Every structure is written in C-alpha cells, then in structure tokens.
Amino acid sequence: MGDRIFYGLCAIAGLLTIFVLVEVVYQLISGASPSISRFGVGFLGHSRWAANFGIFGAAAAIYGTLMSSLMALTLATPLGIAIGLYLSMMAPPAIRAVVGPLVEMLAAIPSVILGFWGVAVLAPFAAKYLEPWLHSVFGFIPLFGEPQTTGLSIFTAGLGLTLMVLPIIAALSRDLFLTVPGELKDGAAALGATRWEIIRGVVLPTTVSGVAAATVLGLGRALGEAIAVTQMIGDGAGIHASLFLPGNSLASRIATEYTVSENKLEIPSLFYLALILLVIGLVTSVLARIISSRFDVQRTLAR
Amino acid sequence: MTDLSATVERDPSLPDPTAPLTASGSLRRRAIVSRLVDLTASGSALFAVAMLGLVVFDVAKRGAKALSLSFLFTNPSGFAGGGIANALIGTVLIVAFAALIAVPIGILTGLYLTEFAGPRSRSARALRMVLDMLQGLPTIVVGVVIYGLIVATTHLETGFAGSVALAIVMLPLIARSSQEMLMLVPHTMREGADALGVNRWRSVVGVILPAALGGIATGVILSTARAAGETAPLLFVNSIYNPNATQLNIFGHGVPSIPIYIYTNYDLPSQQAVNNVWGAAFVLLTFILLANVGARVLLARSRAKMSG
C-alpha cells in the first residue's frame, strides 16, 4: 500500500515536470497569438520596433542575438577546447583538481553581476583599448567600424557572453577527452607520437561529435542570455555592420520593454519574441542530444 | 635452437638505432609544435582563471567600500542611502519558497527515473528529454511565461510568482542531480533491502535516499545558489515593490530581491548608489561562490562514501 502511494507520488512528480514544459509552450503561444495573427511570420523579417507606432519587427533583435552569440562562440570554442585538453591531458593532478573547479565557477557568476562588471570595467576597457586597436588593424572589414565612447556594443556583449560560454565548453570538453580509452592513447604514444600528434590523431577525432554537442549547448546559453547582454549591448536600433555599435538581442529587447505600455500589441509582441527564443532554446537542446546520442558519446553535465 | 654467435646485419638504409636518444631532425620540429600546443592550452586555462580572479577581485574591491554591518541590516533610504536588508530578506524568502516547490518535485522525479522507469522505457526517455529541454530554457522565457500565467491574471506582481518562476529554473537541476546520485547507489544496497522483504518505499526512504543524500543535497545547494542569482525570471513577475521597505508577504506583494536591486540600480548616476550596488553584488557573489565550493566538497565526500 505504501508502495503504491510512493509510486503515485513519483509518477505525479514526473507528470508535473512534463506539464511544466507543456504549460510553458502553451502560455507563450497563447500570449503571442495577437501579435502572430497581426504580423505573421513577417515579424521575423521586419527590423523596426517602434512601440508607440504599433510597429514591431524582430529582425534587428535577431541580428544582434546572432552576432553577439556567434562572436562568443568563435572565441569560446577554441579556448574551451584548449582548456579541456589542458585539464585532461597535460595538467598534473594537483593543478587539475584546482583549476578545473575554478573554470567551472566562472559559470556560476550570476549574469547580472557579470553584466554589471562588464558595464563598469569591460566596456570602458573595450572602448579605450580593444575596439580602437581592432579598428586600426582590421578597420577595412565592416565588422570593425568606428568605436563608440561608451563601449556598450555588440562587441562588448560578445565578450561577456564568451566568459559565460567558455566554462561550459571547457568542462564538457574535459569530460569528453577523459573518456578516450587509455589504450588508444597508449597505442599512439608507443608509436613515437608527440602529445600534439596523439591529440590530433586520436583524442580529437574520437570526441568530435561530443565537442560539437558541447558547442551547441554553449550556443544555446549565449542565445538565451538576457540580463548581461541587456546591460552590455547598449540600446541600439536597426541592423548595422559594425560590431562596435550598440544593438539589441531578442532577450534584451524583451527585458527592456517589459513595462506595461499603451499599445495593445506590445506585450503580445514580447511574447512572440519569447516564443522565438523558446524555439531556439528547444532546438539547441534537442540538437545537442541528437549529436551526442547518435554518436554514442557519454555526456555529463556540470550543472 | 639458435646460433647465438651469428649476428644479423642491419639494413644500412634505416636510421641508426645506436645514435643518441635525443630529438633530431624532424622530431625537433614536431617537439616544438607539441610544446607550443602545450603552452597555448595552459595559457588558455590561465586566462580563464585570471578572468575569474579579475571579476571576483573587482567586485570585492568595489563592494568592500560599501560593506558594513549596517549595510546588511538597514533598508535603503531615500534615493541612494541605506543598505540592502530588505533585498536580502526578500531573496531568502523567495528562494526558500522556490526550493519548497522544486526540491520535492525534483527528488521525486529523480526517484521515478531510477526506481520505477527502466532506463530504456518510453516514459524515462520522454522525461529525460523534457528535463533537458527545461534546462535549456532561457530564463527570461520562464519569466514571460509566469507573467502570462500568474501576473496577467491576478494583475499583481508577487514574490510568490517569482518563486514559481525560480522553481521552474531549479527543477531540472535538482531532478538530474538526484537521478545521477541515486544511480550511483550500489546495486547491492537495493538488493539487500529487497532480500529482507522490505517494502519498496521503506527501502528507498530508509536506505537508498540516505545513501544518496549527500549528492542530492549538493544538487539542491547548487540550484539554490543559482536561483539566488537569477534576475530574468523575476523581471516581469516580481520587480514592482517598495524599495525602501521590508516586505514579508510574498503572496500579496512584490518582494525586493538582490538581483533585481542590482539590475535596477546599477546604472544610476549617483556614485553612492553604485557603491551600494557593488556591495550587494559582493554579498551575492560571495554567497554563490561559497555555496559552490561547499557543494563540491560535499559531493566529493559523498561520492567517496558510496564507492568506499
């Protein structure tokens, strides 16, 4: 009898969990429906967001989201893999036990604190040193246009996102590299290969799908980050080529516009943005799962 | 069997094996390349640790200026004065209530996955996928959803709504860590309890849960620490409140919280106000980092206990 109650409780908990997800999806769709019916899929293509005029378009936000996230991923993926290699194959056990948790703790910093620090420390640094230098060296590429004085830009937001995504990729890569069987590494070493050759020939090829999944998870994190990005990205409108201009992202637009407004379509439009974010979040989760399960890689999540 | 006096001449076109065992020729270059990779990798790790140190150092340096006992125990006053007492209390309240919701559901879900559903069963796979998806939800989306669910219907931002939003964020973490820890409990323990003819639920509550408790507690601590630092879920559902007063009624009112305090005040023009925000950030960061370290120690200890 007690067993049945126990089973019932557990099953209810499981059902509740599923129900939460279902409710999330339902709420977003129903909340967004006025905006969906008004703007349709074109919402994704319009870049103008003028609440007072009832004009809502997500394109600028999508652009900002993509650019900042891609920049973060471009920086964080090689760094994360390098850290993963260091922690799994090069560091002596004492250092591994200390540095590993330290890298993971980078991920524990709350977004609002990282964003605050980004605004107070990183943005001025970027405005004073990084952006001008990049502009002077690479200015011929439209990405690296004229820097602004505040340093609040897609570029700075990208830097902040790098710090958030880096520990995820690093920790997952490290775990992946540790699963490579010792016999394979031994076999390669016994053939007179240097450590880099072992990494290049054995470790990386066997873990490539897991690393890809880790990257996708990192991407999901970057795409969904609202608070720190809002703080660091400034508040720009429209789509510009230069990373050094302020912009906005899907999540940041939701965050800044949450006050109740007169326009009936504003809230539903924010729901619409949230719905897009939801789809992105779900897709990256599922994609990561597919990549790692299809290629039979053991995946351990640090958080 | 063998004529030991015979020697076989080595093919002279092959490299001389009697040469010294030092790096020569192409190996020198290969060794340099490998060394460069080593340096790059350790440099990257150094960079990550340095960034952590930099952020912590900056927050500590600037936050220490505002820190004092009165800072922790007084409410904000006026425009930029006072302390963060009400926000501290508020955070404790809403996180505690969120844990009240998420911990039982999370642990029970973990129990369901380990005790009742076979690992390959459809329900287990569906549940695990749902948990993965919940974990991948952007937290701002959670805030929007709870806004629609609770705030829009009640026309009121409350601490309770904030707790529900935080609970959704905490739930997948607790469920997953519970499940992982429960799976680590050795088979022998379960079989032992079964062999004694004990009820399933008794063996779980009396034997298995206590064994996994350390790890489950770790998951709870970590997700609580995370919830304490989340801003986005609270943004739409719990950010309207009297900033200068303590609010204990989470069901009827919006409740101040540290993350929202930081988020709303970080770019104020007053240096005094900004100092206070650094102070708040310092308190929050210290708590979270300590919780992380503590959780790790706890996890290492309980893992050792399980396999020892």
Added chain:
Amino acid sequence: MTDSSGSRTEDHESVPSRVRIRTEPLPPSVDDTAVNGGRSEIAREAVFDIRDMAVYYGTNCALAHTTLRIYRNLVTAVIGPSGCGKTTFIRSLNRMNDAIPGFRLSGQVLYHNHDVYGNGVNRVEVRRRIGMVFQKPNPFPKSIYDNVAWAPRNLGLRSELDARVERALRHAALWDEVKDRLRDAALSLSGGQQQRLCIARAIAVEPDVLLLDEPASALDPVSTAAIEELMHTLKSRYTIVIVTHNMQQAARVADRAAFFTLDLTGPERVGTLVEYGDTETIFRSPKDTRTRDYVTGQFG
C-alpha cells in the same frame, strides 16, 4: 631513494623529477653469468644492458633490482606468474610507465649504451626505436590503411606511403587478408587480425626493438599460432622481447627466457628476476628451484 654509491642527478625538464634516480653505473658485468646463464654471448651485440633496475610506484617497490642483457635479433621471453612485474619491466624499457603517477626507477636501462632515462633523452625518440604491442588489440577507429600509415605520416615519411603500408602488412602476415579492403574500418577486423594490424602498425615505423606484452593472450588458438609464427620471421629484422604467461608459448617462440617471480620473503611483495638464460637451459635444466617449480607446472 638512492642505492649504495648513488648520486642524485638533476633531471631534465622533459623528465618528471619523480621518475628517475641515477646511481653510479655498476662495473662491467662480471657477475652477469650467475644470473645470465652459462654461455658467453660475446659475438652478439647487447641491445639492452639493464643494470640493477628497480621500479617503485610511490613507496611501493614493484620490481626489485634486475640485471640482464637483451641481445640483438633474438626473441627474449619474459615469463612468470601473474603480478610479478613482467609488464612493469617491459613498459619501463620504452618509458611507457612515465605517465603513471608515483613511478620511479632506479638503476640503469642502457639501450645501445645510452641511458634511456638520461638527461636530454627525448621520450618520443625512445618510442620510435622501441615499439610496443599491447595485450588487448587497440587499433585506432580509422581505416586499416590509416592505422598503419598514421605514425609514418607523423614522422614525415610520406613518400611511398603505400609501399610502406604494404610492406608492414606483409611482414605482419596480414596483407593477403586485407589488401582488397584497406579503406575498411580497422574495427571490423577479427581480434587476431586486429592484433596483427597493431603489429603492422608498430613495424611500419621501422623500430629497432619490438616489445610485446602478452600479444596473444586475448586471442583464439588459431590467431595465437599465427602470431607465434610471426615471431620467427620478425626476429631477423627486430629485437623482440615478449611477455607471456604461457610457458609453452615461450618454449616455442623464444631464444632466451627471463623468469620473474614474486618475492614474498620481505615485508612487501616485490617482483624479482630469478633466472635468465637460453630457453633450453631454463626449461630443461633450470638452476633455481623456483624456476624448476614454475616450468614443471608446480605453481603459477
């Protein structure tokens, strides 16, 4: 830990300081014959001259002071019951034990008169000349061709790669079975074929010495016979040291045999070299009672 006349030397930064302690080299082996069996092998060159070698993992002594010589183009078998340090011994010859935490070696391992654990010695170069095949076949998850070609490519031996691969596979007695499917996955081969592939892989870089750690113990009898057959043909090109727990295999394959056992007389269990000599001597007229007990099947 230092021995009698030992002096500690600073270690090259490529060698973890925990790994080796050098002692003064022993005088040229006058007392070798006591352990090394009667006949003098002056005519044949010694590839390895191992002097008073001992291995420690942390404070635990795994292998006691071992002295012997391994001769060119011979198959030397390392035999003895399980756990008596055979694998530790063989892995110490090409520095494969370096990665094990707490590993320490005292004494000298001289390879062509160069100290394998000396200053300035490059581990990668050591393994290039002293190759190893492991107990469980461990082919890379690549194609058959790429498995054999991988190490030569690293070494820069890219010209005539096809010819080199074919030669290695022929010498490993695998060519005929795989010549039509070189691009197939190596893991699709049977266990015995995989092990021969690992042998081909090892000889593709033309090492001087081949160390084999129980290469046939995970294989069926037919594959085992094939591997044993290989030993006879390979030794004309390479010096071979083979660890085996199968005495009959040692008798079939080896020219010389070194018998190790566990010394339980002290406070710890330590692997010890008991007797070393021609296979005939070891198996027909062993000098030590422990050897006799082992080869006549009294224990182990």
